[in-house]
Amino acid sequence: MIQENITEEEAKVYEVLKQVPDPEVAVNIVDLGLIYKVIKNDDAKTLDVDVTLSTPGCPVGDTIIHHIETVLQNNFPEHAILVELVWEPTWNPDMISDEGREELNA
């Protein structure tokens, strides 16, 4: 996870996002290091998520984003969800968590 100083509420969002797998490798997107930022604003009722993909042109990218939106909408129905695809910094395999590495080779 590259985001620092997250609130308890944002940590909950990260937990929810673990329900979203990359359909190809069957590892969740949080442990793959694809989530760069989660900002949950309970006053403004907004939930912003920055997500990246392992490579531009990833064939399941659209599906992953759709899945994120659906899961967040289900869990945080009061919030306006904004999922943004970002390319900076470029994703690299060092961003995969230890749990992700284990799952990848299970």
Add this chain to the structure above:
Amino acid sequence: MQVGLSTKNAPSIWVVVPHFLIGTVSFLLASLFVVFNYEDLLGYHINGHVLAIAHLMILGWVSMIIFGALYQLIPVVMQVKLYSEKLAIITLVSLVIGLFFLIAAFLGYKFQLTNNFIVGGSLVIFAIILFAINTLLSALSSDEKSISKLYIAAAGGYLLLTVLMGLFIPINLTYNLLPLAHTQLMTTHIILGLAGWFLMLVIGVAAKLMPMFLIVHRTKENLLKWGFYLINGGIIVIFVTTFISGTPYLLNQISFISILAGFVLFLFFNYDVFSHRMRRKLDIGMKLSAIGLTMFAVSILSFVALYFSNGVFGLAVGRLEILAGLMLVYGFFTGLILGQTYKTLPFIIWLFYYQKLVGKQKVPLVADLYSDRLAEIHMYSFLLSIVLFVIGLLFSIKIVLLIAALAMLFTSLVYGFNVYKMIFHRKQRVNA
């Protein structure tokens, strides 16, 4: 649309899937032909049955799957929509009908220009030209600057050149436009087709997919850049000198070595990717692909033996040609196609059925659409068939060739069943 997403550029399932279906049927038919005509493999290669098998394998199986897979992969590699889906459908229809007439012509044992040859050949050439145009126009509309795109665009160009060269050979034989040996023209035609078209395309696609599937970030792209110069330099020199009389033999040999050196660099690139992969455990698709790449190394050695000698171990050149061709078309291309089928076909089916359902209900994983066990079984039967084909051809043992042919048929049947399972997948609802 968010920048960098290829799903919205993805072609319709109706464009891609028929290629896999027809390709699989061709593989099955070619295997059946091999079983019933396995003794012909020991003869000289200009034989109706061997040519029917070769064209079913090259056009019906390898080209068919490559066409379908490339329509699916152009959005991934070039981040652009396929130029025309209608053109892709016309290409498919023309290729299938053309192939039917061509196979009928070969099985008819007539090497005159029969009507079947004219109709079949014209339709196949028409299909190939359309495909090359579709690929080149897709490449031109893409802003992506990558070594993959460079290889694929060059492959499209070589495909057109291969077809033009193929057309020029019979015209020159009939009207004697240029005083050139037709064997020399044929050699250049084969080099353009194999090295320029097929292999450049495979390198272009593999350069993107191998690191993507194996999760490798820092690849040795310089190897592919040097490979590009070496392969293209070699092909261009061979092509140009075909039309210049008195070209020193040494120049041709250097060009040939240059092309082979480019392929060796590609193999080193893959070796590096496999060595540094984050995904240590290979799935069945990548295992089969690794076997295909190993066979490529073996086929390079076969071609070296073929080119620099008039026979190895006392083998007739005709048999060596069959061995080299078999390792390339069967060992390498088939191995790679068997493997990459599991990395491409289930995705388009999965996206078709489940893309809209993710998050709303539990859906199966991509890998759940086919049987891993069956894929493992045909991996071993495929390996067995290769080993037996090599032994049978090198030592002229008919019974070994028959068992090899049966192993090939078994491979095509099991693979065919898995493809059937994917294509005719029934939407599942997985309980949480």
